[in-house]
Amino acid sequence: MYPWRGEFTVGSPDSQIAIDTLSSRIDFPPKDVAIWGQHKTENLGIEKIVANVVSNPNIRYLILCGQEVRGHRSGQSIKSLHSNGIDGNGRIIGATGAVPYIENITAEAIARFREQVELVDMIGIAEISVIAEKVKELSARRKEPIGEPIIMEFAERKKASRMKSLSGKVSLHKDLLVDPYLEVRAMEADI
Amino acid sequence: MMNFSSEQSVTKIGDVKLGGQPGELPTVLFGTAFFGKKYQEPDAAALEEIRGFIRAQETLSRLTGNPSVVDIYIGNRDTMAARIDLVLGELPKNRPISLDVPESEVRQAVLKHVHEIGASGRVILNSFNLAAEEKELNCLREYPPGCAILLGYNPKDFSVDGRIDMIETGAGYLDNGLMTYAREFGIKNLLLDAGATPFDHSAAETLRAIPVMKNRWGLPVGCAIHNTVESWLWMKQYRKEHKAEYLTCDVGSNALPIMLGADFCVYGPIRNAGTVFPFVAMVDKFIAEGAEDYFGVSQSDDHPRRKLG
Structure with a gap:
């Protein structure tokens, strides 16, 4: 279903919610969430999230939660990608992590990611009850799936x-x- | 086991020597302190634990002959002074310290701080890399550390050539190569880091880059290959129930760059020193024996080959 391997768990294909738990290990009821997992790096990790999100047009929300990744600032970096995109060098504009560069996914995928998901910033929150409440709220606000899946092969080296x-x-x-x-x-x- | 036809320089940073032909000098081992949740806001017990790790690394270094460097993780500017003070307080006066500072703004603050306390000459900046923008370049120009590790990580191209390109030209991310900048800034000692990448992201090119870089520049080369093991997806699950097996892979990975000519290893958490030092000493013995038997490269009495009969 999701084209790029990573440290994630797949839940319900009906759910419109993806959850990035950053450095925290948190599990969710599979029926409520489409895909969730930890996310360590501000470059390859973000690329995997983007590739997997755009492959499933049904995903319309991305919750960022759990503890920020020290040094990499992966949460701040994916927020910056969503808000600002990348510059001509592939650098995520406004990202303060160590090496915030996106090189293996297309401009089309980045644009689609930014359009496809509404980003919900809960960075710093790891209490499952609080996050579950947000999942419930978003589940009640269903959106139409967006366009066709974009499936990317990992860039040819x-x-x-x-x-x-x-x-x-x-x-x-x-x-x-x-x-x-x-x-x-x-x-x-x-x- | 192998020998370069190009000249291989020996670099001396304080009382630590590294480089030269394979088998000439023992591998220098960098253990990272202060990385992990426990040390974000360490209490007295956690600080004492870190002091204990530093002393243990020193003891193992004296035992095996493998020089040691404490790599200090600094995540924000609030903690930099206390961390540096603690480590300097535990080390001999001429021992270098390595500073692992992922964020550019914090790196700048740290460079200024070590200049102000008169410690720049003892600092190994880990690392100078593609993320250095104008402000950081200016800061390095103003407060050059005694040594910098030039990181070959090039997100556009993980091949050996891509890694070399990062150091040589800046690979389009910087106007000049890291080497050119470092020399312009007057950084006296340069080490090269091949830039470990995960499996399925040309991990083996990290290893291949080591002899290629040594051959090209004749400078000490190394990497933090344990990061490849740390990011191994399958192992992330397996290690939950198999800690000893994970440690075997983590520590054992250091043999690979050394076999290909590496002069230093950034081996990960300093708490692993007890396993890493004897292991690397063993690898060094193999390398040194091969170097002497075939190439006539001899070792001093401080080399694990001589110390650990």
């Missing part, structure tokens, strides 16, 4: 250069040649 053929020797990298006794020298020296 630049592949390593083809290794040169050198009998009896091992290439560790295109610039490095390792002889059978593991002496390392620049490739050009032996070509």
Whole structure:
């Protein structure tokens, strides 16, 4: 159902609510929530959330709760992405975490994420009763699903250069040649 | 086990030496203090516990010969002075400290603070990376630390070449490469961090980058490969019931970069020193023996090869 692997639990396909519990481990009744889980990083972690949210147009709310992730400021970063988007370098505008860059998802997905979900800021709250109350309130405010699913493959990485053929020797990298006794020298020296 | 044809420099930061050819010097081990909920607002007992961890790391360092560095996690400016004071108070006068400060604004405050207390020369900034914007660059120019770890993490390209690009050119995130800036700022000692990435995000390229970076720059190279283990999805579940097995993987991961020529490992929580130091000393013995037998690289009496017969 959700295309990108991550540390999450899938609940009800009917629910319109996703919950990001940041650094806190909190569980919810599966019938009330579409997907929930922890979220540690301000870059790859956010990319996974965005990819999974836009794959399910039925999700219309994203609750941020639990304790903020120290250093990474993942909650503040995803809020900034939702409010401001990214700049030309992929940096989340206004994010104060360590390395708040988005590189593996498309501009279309980011735009759709920002439009698709209403973000509910409960950062710092980890009491399940308080969050459940909010889930109940949002469940009563159903919205129409938005458009078609956007399914993204994880971005194709630049592949390593083809290794040169050198009998009896091992290439560790295109610039490095390792002889059978593991002496390392620049490739050009032996070509 | 291997030897570089390019010259490998030895870097001396206070009383810690690192770099050179594989097997020449023992691996330097950075243990991180103050990371974790318990230490966010530590009570007297938690502070005493941290002092105990620092002393234990020192003892293990003396025992094995693997130099140690305390890596101080600083999440906000309110805690920086107390944390730095505590660690400096526990260490010999010429021992460097590593500062792990994820937020740019806090990093700037910390750089200024260590300058004001006259400790800049002992500081290893962990790390100088793509997130440094104009204010931070100016701050580094004004208050350069004695040493900086240049982080190869490049979210656009996790390949070896992408990691090198971050250090060499700034990979489009910065106007110049981290190396160029660091030299311009007059940072005397530079270490290179290959920038550990999770599994399925070119984790192995972290390891491949180590000999490539050493070959290219001849500077000490390392990484915090335990982070790859920490972010392993399957292990996140498994470790709940299998703490010892998790620790085995976490500590054992340090063998991989060392086998590929790494000079330092940022091994994670300092509380694991008791397991990490003997393990790394063993790996160093293998590397050193191979280096001497085949390449004639000899070691001093302080190397685990000699100390731990």
